[in-house]
Amino acid sequence: MRTLKARLIGFLGLWVVWLLLTSPWSAQEALVGALVAAFISLLPLAGRSPLGDLRVTPKALAYLFLYFFVFLKALVLSNLDVAFRVLHPKLPIAPGIVKVKTRLRTSLGRLLLTSSITLTPGTITVELRGDDIYVHWINVTAADSAGATAAIVQGFEKYLEVICG
Amino acid sequence: MAETVFLVAVGLAAGALLLAGIRFARGPWAVDRTVALDAMTIIATSLIVAFALLAGRRIYLDVALVYGLVGFVGVVAVARYLEGGL
Amino acid sequence: MLAIVGAFLSLLGSAFFVLAAIGLLRMPDALNRMQAGTKATTLGSILFLLGIGLMRPDFLGRIIILILFIVLTNPVSSNALARAAHAWRDRIGLKMTPDALAEAEAEAAALASSTAEAASAKPTSEVQHDA
Known part of the structure; x- marks a missing residue:
């Protein structure tokens, strides 16, 4: 069964997407959207929803807000990194796959972490097995698991642990 | 001014689509072609939105959304x- | 004013598209091509679409949905592609100096075959990852 929190977050998400889709707003459309979103989020679906993993304490929401900027900075840095490597006449790459460990337990946290790793400088998530994430690194600077974890994961994990440990 | 710059941007994006198309045609393996296809899908989605702006019709935004999906x-x-x- | 800012934002975005395409052409193997292809197209499409949104503010709602959609799905599709590329690593000639995932797979295969041998008398041939 889904928790009330997961249903509420699901309702808000659906309704916000509907409002954005019908963006010159009118009260009638917003009302119908709210009714349909409420109906969908109250459906007795089996399994647990990863949306329930999100914490809604003020601290978690503040960290979610901060995480947005951390992610944006990493995305811009990774693109400058790509630009440097692609335009460099010698293609400075030394690719390899390293194993890093995560302390996150929830599926939403792991989804956000692996997606963030893919969009940050020089790394792509290849596989997730248990607590180990296998990451393709375009320029391996730390082949051992501990060093790679410190370089790749911990900047995000600090925030994600608070948001959805 | 703004329109000229935007037309240059659309031209660059179309050129990027063609360059990715070269990788799509050359392969050499199916995985490489699919990587190129992934990039081409996103560039094409952006170009459809640009077309919605140039044609001034909001309906093409829905086309872009469905194409992306x-x-x-x-x-x-x-x-x-x-x-x-x- | 807003229109000019939007146009230049779109120009920056399409520059990242071109970078992604050059990366696709220049990088030596599939996983490295993915590095350029995924990241540069993500930021490129964010900037390109935001630029269009600034030029036509009534498009902005759908453009925000499109940006959210691209940011959420692009890592997922590149992850699926990376797994496919890794499964084919011998055929397509991926060169990686530490390959922790292949080591882990080899360990798992060795463990599975040794337990299978212990269980049954006849040895089972290894058919773990036949690319």
């Missing part, structure tokens, strides 16, 4: 097939 599902389906099928 279908392209994503297509790339994931091909990737899963390559992973398990051969």
Whole structure:
């Protein structure tokens, strides 16, 4: 069964997407959207929803807000990194796959972490097995698991642990 | 002024689509082609939105949305097939 | 004013598209091509679409949905592609100096075959990852 929190977050998400889709707003459309979103989020679906993993304490929401900027900075840095490597006449790459460990337990946290790793400088998530994430690194600077974890994961994990440990 | 700059941007994006198309044609393996297809889908989605602006019709935004959805599902389906099928 | 800012934002975005395409052409193997292809197209499409949104503010709602959609799905599709590329690593000639995932797979295969041998008398041939 889904928790009330997961249903509420699901309702808000659906309704916000509907409002954005019908963006010159009118009260009638917003009302119908709210009714349909409420109906969908109250459906007795089996399994647990990863949306329930999100914490809604003020601290978690503040960290979610901060995480947005951390992610944006990493995305811009990774693109400058790509630009440097692609335009460099010698293609400075030394690719390899390293194993890093995560302390996150929830599926939403792991989804956000692996997606963030893919969009940050020089790394792509290849596989997730248990607590180990296998990451393709375009320029391996730390082949051992501990060093790679410190370089790749911990900047995000600090925030994600608070948001959805 | 703004329109000229935007037309240059659309031209660059179309050129990028063609360059990615070269990788799509040359391969040499199915995985490389699918990587190129993934990039081409996103560039094409952006170009459809640019076309909506140039033609001044909001309906093409929905086309872009659906194209993005279908392209994503297509790339994931091909990737899963390559992973398990051969 | 807003229109000019939007146009230049779109120009920056399409520059990242071109970078992604050059990366696709220049990088030596599939996983490295993915590095360029995924990241540069993500930021490129964010900037390109935001630029269009600034030029036509009434498009902005759908453009925000499109950006959210691209940011959420692009890592997922590249992850699926990376797994496919890794499964084919011998055929397509991926060169990686530490390959922790292949080591882990080899360990798992060795463990599975040794337990299978212990269980049954006849040895089972290894058919773990036949690319």
